Amino acid sequence: MYSETPSFPHNLKQVGLYLHIPFCKNLCPFCPYNRIEYDENLFSQYEEAVNAEIELYTPYLKDCEFVSLYIGGGTPTVNLPGLLRIIEHLKRNFSLSCDICIELHPGNMDSECLGELKDSGVSMLSIGIESTSDRILKNIGRNHDGETAINSLRRAIKTGFDSVNADLMFALPGQNLKDWENDLKALVSEGVDQISTYPLFSFPYSDLGQSLKIRQVKRPESHLIRSMLNLTDSFLTGSGYKRCAVWSWLKPSKKKFSSITRHHYVGFGPSAASMTGKDFYVNTFDVASYAETLPNKRPIALSMPVNQRLEMAYWLYWRVYELKIYQKDFQNLFGEEHTIESTFSKIIKPFELAGMIDKNNGGYQVTDSGAYWIHRLQNEYSLNYINRLWGSCRRESWPSGVSL
Numbered sequence: 001m002y003s004e005t006p007s008f009p010h011n012l013k014q015v016g017l018y019l020h021i022p023f024c025k026n027l028c029p030f031c032p033y034n035r036i037e038y039d040e041n042l043f044s045q046y047e048e049a050v051n052a053e054i055e056l057y058t059p060y061l062k063d064c065e066f067v068s069l070y071i072g073g074g075t076p077t078v079n080l081p082g083l084l085r086i087i088e089h090l091k092r093n094f095s096l097s098c099d100i101c102i103e104l105h106p107g108n109m110d111s112e113c114l115g116e117l118k119d120s121g122v123s124m125l126s127i128g129i130e131s132t133s134d135r136i137l138k139n140i141g142r143n144h145d146g147e148t149a150i151n152s153l154r155r156a157i158k159t160g161f162d163s164v165n166a167d168l169m170f171a172l173p174g175q176n177l178k179d180w181e182n183d184l185k186a187l188v189s190e191g192v193d194q195i196s197t198y199p200l201f202s203f204p205y206s207d208l209g210q211s212l213k214i215r216q217v218k219r220p221e222s223h224l225i226r227s228m229l230n231l232t233d234s235f236l237t238g239s240g241y242k243r244c245a246v247w248s249w250l251k252p253s254k255k256k257f258s259s260i261t262r263h264h265y266v267g268f269g270p271s272a273a274s275m276t277g278k279d280f281y282v283n284t285f286d287v288a289s290y291a292e293t294l295p296n297k298r299p300i301a302l303s304m305p306v307n308q309r310l311e312m313a314y315w316l317y318w319r320v321y322e323l324k325i326y327q328k329d330f331q332n333l334f335g336e337e338h339t340i341e342s343t344f345s346k347i348i349k350p351f352e353l354a355g356m357i358d359k360n361n362g363g364y365q366v367t368d369s370g371a372y373w374i375h376r377l378q379n380e381y382s383l384n385y386i387n388r389l390w391g392s393c394r395r396e397s398w399p400s401g402v403s404l
């Protein structure tokens, strides 16, 4: 990727918006995301800059249909009045009749906060429960206990959003299969709409990675991931949930919470990425550098031109993650003359023969056995790519380039 600023997006039909709020009350050592400890002054600078960034894009996105607004972090509610003001600013600049989805931390979501989020139009939540065991939460350095996590989930469900997702992490230090089953049982008994489960990845640049002195992304042993995932799938399907992505299970009547379903998206805030179909780019990670650059210049650190072939591959990557590959979606995006089979002939047939995907009417479905292996393949690539990109953006505000 290069340090050039690409042109503004144009002619986008459907677009997702992403807002990154990079502040947290406490920094978890395992966390690879771009986040810093909350500071009131820096938040004010951030707020002013993010509003300016939104305004820069307004003329270029005025004819778009917005498919969702996703707010992630960090801990977006760490300064609730500030967050609500930014949501209002987004609404003033773009006609948003889409879902507004937000990531929440159990320690920053009291009933008042949930009520205000609902009033501001937020429709879907994802809560970082991570574990319900005090011992394990302590082992991974979270600043809340299991009871706080479960109570936050209860409050969220009671407030009445369209969908509530809970994130759990597995293959954690000191966690056995019984602990994991207890976590799943606890969430199911609360009636959560969706459960997303992530094995602990350690990134070299994270605090955990630095304390372990690792040079490459470290993932838990494959057999541990497989046995925990098998337990997850059998328990959650037995409890009425359906697998909706490699790591997620959803109640059939509910809407899926996902950060990655949008094909084209525009991101605001430090480290936010954008994919316009012509370019993929990321903003600078450093909050002060981000704030200094705006409103005069766009705060883009690295970018990469995207040709149609790459855009198609990107589309396939995320559809495989979501286990469904629809012909119609592909043709709507790229034109009737393109089919999945002709575009990906070297991939689709071998995967079908190996039983990893099944042809069905309308496209392909990733099979149960395919889900693990295909995703593992993707992971080896994407974790290393994220590690290189995020690692260098964390080291320098304006890297001269990075090879992926």
Ligand SMILES: C[S@@+](CC[C@H](N)C(=O)[O-])C[C@H]1O[C@@H](n2cnc3c(N)ncnc32)[C@H](O)[C@@H]1O
Residues within 6 Å of the ligand: 030, 031, 032, 033, 072, 073, 074, 075, 103, 104, 105, 106, 127, 128, 129, 130, 167, 168, 169, 198, 199, 200, 201, 202, 203
């Ligand atoms: C941006 S974070 C969560 C939002 C919120 N700040 C919180 O911590 O509750 C999104 C999710 O990524 C997952 N996650 C974070 N670090 C991870 C890691 N090193 N390996 C695997 N999953 C991780 C966690 O499940 C976390 O809830």
Ligand code: SF4
Residues within 6 Å of the ligand: 023, 024, 026, 027, 028, 031, 032, 033, 035, 073, 074, 075, 105, 128
């Ligand atoms: S896991 Fe969540 S709370 Fe912890 S540092 Fe990362 S973004 Fe912040």
